[in-house]
Structures are given as structure tokens and as C-alpha cells.
Amino acid sequence: MSxxxxxxxxxxxxCYKVRLMAALLGxxxxxxxxxxxxGFEHRSExxxxxxxxxxxxxxxxxxxxxxxxxxxxxxxxxxxxxxxxWYPAADPVLGPQVLQWLGFAARLTGSAGLARLHAILDWxxxxxxxxxxxxxxxRELELLLTDRVxxxxxxxxxxHPTIADIACFPHAALSPDAGLEHDxxxxxxxxxxxxxxxxxxxxxxxxxxxxxxxxxxxxQ
Amino acid sequence: xxxxxxxxxxxxxxxxxxxxxxxxxxRLLGTDLEVLGPFDDPVVTDMGGRRFPVQVRYDxxxxxxxxxxxxxxxxxxxxxxxxxxxxxxxxxxxxxxLRAVENFLDIAHFPFVHTGxxxxxxxxxxxxxxxxxxxxxDEVWATNISFYQPxxxxxxxxxxxxxxxxRVPAPTAAVLYKTCPPRPKAMDVIAIFVQPRSETDCDVWPxxxxxxxxxxxxxxxxxxxxxxxxxxxxxxxxxxxxxxLDPKLEIPTRADLTSIAYRRWLKRRGAYYGxxxxxx
Numbered sequence: 001m002s003x004x005x006x007x008x009x010x011x012x013x014x015c016y017k018v019r020l021m022a023a024l025l026g027x028x029x030x031x032x033x034x035x036x037x038x039g040f041e042h043r044s045e046x047x048x049x050x051x052x053x054x055x056x057x058x059x060x061x062x063x064x065x066x067x068x069x070x071x072x073x074x075x076x077x078x079x080x081x082x083x084x085x086w087y088p089a090a091d092p093v094l095g096p097q098v099l100q101w102l103g104f105a106a107r108l109t110g111s112a113g114l115a116r117l118h119a120i121l122d123w124x125x126x127x128x129x130x131x132x133x134x135x136x137x138x139r140e141l142e143l144l145l146t147d148r149v150x151x152x153x154x155x156x157x158x159x160h161p162t163i164a165d166i167a168c169f170p171h172a173a174l175s176p177d178a179g180l181e182h183d184x185x186x187x188x189x190x191x192x193x194x195x196x197x198x199x200x201x202x203x204x205x206x207x208x209x210x211x212x213x214x215x216x217x218x219x220q
Numbered sequence: 221x222x223x224x225x226x227x228x229x230x231x232x233x234x235x236x237x238x239x240x241x242x243x244x245x246x247r248l249l250g251t252d253l254e255v256l257g258p259f260d261d262p263v264v265t266d267m268g269g270r271r272f273p274v275q276v277r278y279d280x281x282x283x284x285x286x287x288x289x290x291x292x293x294x295x296x297x298x299x300x301x302x303x304x305x306x307x308x309x310x311x312x313x314x315x316x317x318l319r320a321v322e323n324f325l326d327i328a329h330f331p332f333v334h335t336g337x338x339x340x341x342x343x344x345x346x347x348x349x350x351x352x353x354x355x356x357x358d359e360v361w362a363t364n365i366s367f368y369q370p371x372x373x374x375x376x377x378x379x380x381x382x383x384x385x386x387r388v389p390a391p392t393a394a395v396l397y398k399t400c401p402p403r404p405k406a407m408d409v410i411a412i413f414v415q416p417r418s419e420t421d422c423d424v425w426p427x428x429x430x431x432x433x434x435x436x437x438x439x440x441x442x443x444x445x446x447x448x449x450x451x452x453x454x455x456x457x458x459x460x461x462x463x464x465l466d467p468k469l470e471i472p473t474r475a476d477l478t479s480i481a482y483r484r485w486l487k488r489r490g491a492y493y494g495x496x497x498x499x500x
Contacts (some may be wrong), residue, residue, distance in 0.1 A: 009442065009444040010443075010445060010446045011445055011446070011449055033436065033438040033439045033442050035437055035438035035441060035442075037309050037440070037445075038235065038238065038307065038308065038309030038310075039237060039437065039438065039441070040237070040241070042440065072418070091295075112476060119312060120311055120312060120449070120452070121309070121310070121311065121312070122310065122312055122423070176453060176456075177453065179314070203448045205418055205445075205446050205447075205448075205449030205452070206450075206452070206453055209335075219484040
């Protein structure tokens with residue numbers, strides 16, 4: 001029994017956020033592959049009727065249709081995480097911090113996400129400008145994560161991974177696709193490693209599983 | 221010398237989907253080009269307005285900037301009735317066009333890079349197969365390849381041992397024939413057509429001609445795109461960036477027979493564009 005339907009594209013980092021969150025929470029769903037590229041099916045009449053903004057992913061659960069990725073993460077956590085730790089919305093300190101990071105995640109989509117689409121699919125944007133913007137956002141993330149490390153913390157907010165981590169993870173992890181390597185971002189690298197080691201983690205092209213965590217080979 | 225040789229081959233510079241969105245500004249062998257639609261009556265020019273010949277084959281628009289072009293290779297299966305053609309769009313990769321072809325010919329990386337799809341541990345052994353340069357056709361062929369694959373195609377219901385044959389009809393193109401899960405006697409055709417933008421930077425156009433009447437186009441194209449994007453980061457990190465043709469520079473293993481034949485064939489032809497040789 002699936003809980004929702006996800007309209008998705010295999011190379012989309014935003015679609016992957018929802019797939020990853022659902023996997024980490026163990027929520028079953030149905031996928032509908034949309035020919036985002038090369039077909040631009042997300043701009044077809046049928047898809048625009050579902051989502052007038054013409055973006056992916058789209059989440060449908062009964063009568064509910066969500067078209068904003070960060071809202072989907074919130075919906076998943078609110079409805080499927082009984083512990084409330086993935087989205088501590090009611091916490092007067094942590095709740096607003098999560099929302100702050102969701103805003104940052106949207107910014108990353110506009111910088112690192114576009115830089116990646118330009119590098120991979122020759123997206124018609126100013127490649128140099130979006131790469132510069134992505135680099136600026138990654139530096140900001142590095143600085144904020146360094147503060148967290150100095151405070152003895154692993155995750156962006158509080159002591160448990162939240163939808164903030166999942167919202168920011170894919171575009172940060174995939175920045176090498178646009179030639180923005182992680183070599184100069186040690187705090188980002190450690191944090192990416194932490195996300196990849198979460199139980200139930202799933203991959204997408206360009207984001208690999210942590211082979212180091214596999215059980216050691218039988219010495220026999 | 222190497223550019224002169226390369227300039228006399230045909231290369232893909234557009235497909236119908238991209239021209240439907242407008243003119244395509246692109247680059248071929250270091251020359252900036254503009255491709256204007258419509259797809260069935262296209263015009264390819266350089267920035268100075270010089271027009272280049274065009275032909276539409278295998279759902280792509282091909283051009284050549286050479287003065288004495290060799291004919292575009294034939295893929296007879298393209299005209300077989302019942303096959304579904306799936307042009308998968310274009311993916312840009314910062315690597316030598318020859319490295320992109322060589323990676324496509326490699327089987328040994330499947331379990332590690334395409335885990336759970338084209339391969340899986342512990343099924344990592346590449347059984348002995350045959351790789352040769354066919355003198356009559358002047359092509360590289362690898363035959364008698366079989367490999368265990370958990371999800372060989374979108375149409376495969378589970379793990380199967382897949383039969384493979386590879387064919388390299390031109391330095392920047394490779395055609396793969398593999399077991400078609402719904403029709404065990406037929407072979408699916410999967411190809412990559414590489415558009416060399418420079419010696420270290422290329423646009424890759426994957427293309428398929430399959431027997432599969434049930435899977436939607438989006439699923440078929442995304443299956444191929446997922447696999448290709450899994451290769452992309454590895455291709456961009458290969459060193460040296462250009463493909464070494466001198467056997468002293470890299471040490472091959474038995475699993476690399478196709479690669480050895482391909483490199484030997486490139487060397488023999490003088491197809492050095494994107495290659496590292498003792499002469500460059």
C-alpha cells in the first residue's frame with residue numbers, strides 16, 4: 001500500500017530529496033517517471049494542469065497536491081515521523097531554524113542546482129554566473145557547518161537529522177557535477193558523510209553509497 | 221594532423237527535441253557552430269556564416285566540417301521494423317571523447333558503478349571473450365561476452381545473464397547489442413554518439429533501438445540517463461585526461477581486451493584527437 005504518488009525525474013536533485021526522505025522514514029510510494037529531459041514533459045498541458053509552475057517533483061496524496069519540494073519534506077515528516085524529531089515544528093528554537101535552512105535549500109536549488117543543469121544538460125542559463133552564486137552559497141554552508149562542528153554538533157539543527165539536512169544535502173553533494181569540488185569544504189564533506197551513513201539511505205546518479213560501511217569480507 | 225583526421229568524420233550536433241526549443245549554439249572540434257531547425261530541414265553554420273553539410277540519421281542531426289568526409293557508418297538495425305527508437309538527449313562531460321567511448325566498452329566496472337542495475341557483487345568476473353579489429357569492415361568488435369545483470373533493461377523482470385556484443389564503427393561512436401529480455405532471440409541496440417567539443421570536453425548523445433512495446437518513453441530514457449550519469453563523475457576524474465595510446469602509459473588487464481583493440485585501432489588510423497600519443 002503506497003502512501004503517495006511522486007512525479008519524478010531520475011536526474012533531478014529535488015526529486016531525490018523526496019525519495020531520500022521517504023526512504024529514511026520507510027514510507028512506501030508510487031513513482032511516475034516524467035520525461036523532464038529531453039522531452040520537457042513537465043511543461044506539457046497535462047503536467048501544467050497538475051502543477052501550474054511547471055516544476056518537478058510533484059507529490060500527490062489523495063486530494064492533496066504539493067509542488068514545493070521543501071513542503072513535501074515537511075509533509076512526510078509531519079505525517080510519518082511519530083518521534084517528531086525530523087521536523088520539530090513546535091519547538092520555539094529548532095522549528096524556526098529548520099525553516100531558515102529550508103529557505104537556504106531553495107537558494108541552493110537556484111544556484112548549485114542550475115549550475116549542475118548547465119554543466120550536465122547545457123541548460124540555457126549564464127553558466128559562469130550560476131557557478132559563482134553556487135560557490136558563494138557553498139562557502140556560506142561551509143562556514144555555518146564549521147560553527148556547528150565547533151559546537152560539537154553533526155547536523156544543521158539540534159541533535160538529530162532534520163528535513164533541513166535532507167533539503168540541503170543533494171545540491172551540496174552534487175556540486176562536483178558542475179566542477180565545484182568538495183576539496184576546499186572539509187565541514188561539508190564530513191556532514192555529507194554523516195547523511196550518507198544514515199540507516200535506509202538511498203543513492204542517485206552522482207551520489208554513491210558508503211562502501212566503507214559494508215560488513216567486512218569474510219576472512220575465510 | 222589529428223584534427224584534420226577527425227574533421228572528416230560525421231558528428232551529431234542536435235536531435236529533434238532540442239531543435240524544437242530553438243537554435244542550438246554548440247561547438248565541434250573547437251569550432252563554434254549554430255544549428256537552426258526545423259529538424260527535417262536544418263542549417264549548420266559557423267560564426268562566419270559558412271554552411272556545413274547535414275544529414276538526419278538515427279534520430280540525430282549529423283554534420284561534418286571536413287573537406288573530404290568519410291561516409292557516416294551504417295547501423296542496419298535502425299531500419300528494422302518493430303524497434304522503438306529512443307533518443308535520450310545530450311549529456312555534457314568534461315572528458316576526452318575517446319574516454320567516453322572506451323568507458324562505454326568496459327564491462328568490468330558494472331558491479332561497482334552501476335550496482336544493482338548492470339552488475340552486482342559478487343558477480344564481478346568478466347569471463348573470457350573475443351575482441352578483434354575486423355579488417356574487412358575496419359571496425360572494432362567484441363563478441364561472446366556474457367555477464368550477470370540484476371536489471372539488464374527496463375523490460376527485465378529480474379536478474380539475467382546478458383549476452384553482449386560491441387561494435388566501434390567510428391572513433392567517437394560505439395554500438396552495443398545486448399540480450400532483449402522480452403525477446404530472447406533478438407538483440408536490443410544501445411549506442412552512444414559522441415560530439416567532440418574539444419579534445420577534453422564532449423557532448424554525448426545516447427540512443428537506443430529496442431524491442432519494448434510496454435515501457436513508457438520517460439522510463440526508457442531515464443533508465444539510460446541514470447546509467448550514463450553514474451559514469452559521468454568517473455569519466456571527469458580519469459587521468460591523464462586524454463586517452464593514452466602508448467601501451468607504456470597504462471597497464472591493461474585481460475578484462476580490457478576491447479579497450480586494447482580500440483586503442484590499437486585508433487593508433488593505426490591516426491585518430492589522435494583526444495588521445496595522448498608519443499607524437500602529441
